[in-house]
Amino acid sequence: MNKEVTAMFSEEINVILARKEPIIGDKKIMFSFNGDFMSISEDEICGYKNIKLFTTDELIKNSLATPAFVQIQITNRCNMRCEHCYVSPDKSTLSEMNNRQIMGLLDRLQRKGVLIIQWVGGEVFVKKGFVNLIRYANRLGFEQSILSNGIFFGKTKNIKLVEEIWKYCYGIQISVNSYGDKYNLFTGGKKFWNSLVSGIKLLSKTKPIDAKLYTATIARKENLKQLENIVIKFGDYVDFFRVGKEIPMGRSSISQEDSIEALKLSWPIINNLRKKYGVMITHPFDKYDFDQNEILPSVFKTDSGARIFMYISVTGDCYPFPLLLKFPEYNGGNIFKKSILEIWKSEAFSMYRNVTRSDTGCGNCNKVCQLQSRYHFIYNGKVHLYEKPFPHHGCPIGQRFNN
Known part of the structure; x- marks a missing residue:
């Protein structure tokens, strides 16, 4: 130890x-x-x-007995209008969980062995009283991380509050999906870029040495040329960068084919930036060696949904991961109407966890492939299994599926 x-x-x-x-x-x-x-x-x-x-003595096939990592969407509202956002642009708060409900939910999650809470929106800092929620979660013992657009940190004058937030969080992710004036155009604001830059600098300045600050960028054909500028601008302030796939949901109007093509086009660019600037950039096409000493099976890491991870939507509906929101078949139930165990052992969750990488990829990789089985559903746009998997870039077995 x-x-x-x-x-x-x-x-x-x-x-x-x-x-x-x-x-x-x-x-x-x-x-x-x-x-x-x-x-x-x-x-x-x-x-x-x-x-x-x-x-617990319970043993569930392909899963922990209860979730260990829970992502909670605390609001659907946002102070931006990003073109790509997979979250529905609904402004209504009528069905949004209130803070008392969320605190009660945290109590229940703690009793069932959940170890990590990740807070997502919309934009989490639009939620009134959000800081009180992370204070409460800290008192309960949860490790926490936050996904944010960073504008709150660029506008606040309360440095002590930012330092306090870092005390409760091991990681903060900031979305950076464009650069400069194009960022303002993309997000629907006139001065958002300046606030973003100020926010990332403040977070970097106040960050504990063992915490992680990182950016997330969705690969789009329109922003591929801006990736280098993003790396140059924030390379001295963040621990690493993430690049991901645009999801044809919510506000996004991209086709599945164009989304996948942008991801493929970004791959050589990312590799070049890694070599040129010596920075860490994660990408869905990455592969890594699995440590045999790890405590959980490799599939739990490559596809955590319904195995260690559960997503709770703003209305309390539960899914193996958030991008299944458009698939009612994968709704395990509402957290305010069913117990955590009922949801975790539901037919919807069982159906998801029984799908493995052998079903959705070539199954012949020597290294663990980060293209989780969730990409299979996103790729095909349906919940049912197909013979056509989503192969990683350069996969020798999977090349035939690209022809």
């Missing part, structure tokens, strides 16, 4: 959430540290009084 983890367990003012279940192994417990799942023997933490341990 490294010094940072030892310090975490020995700090009595903190509540440490942990879980014990058959899939983790005998006499081992699982916990989260800076967003990573780790295991430790019971003997090593014997005597510590600040641990809240969730224990």
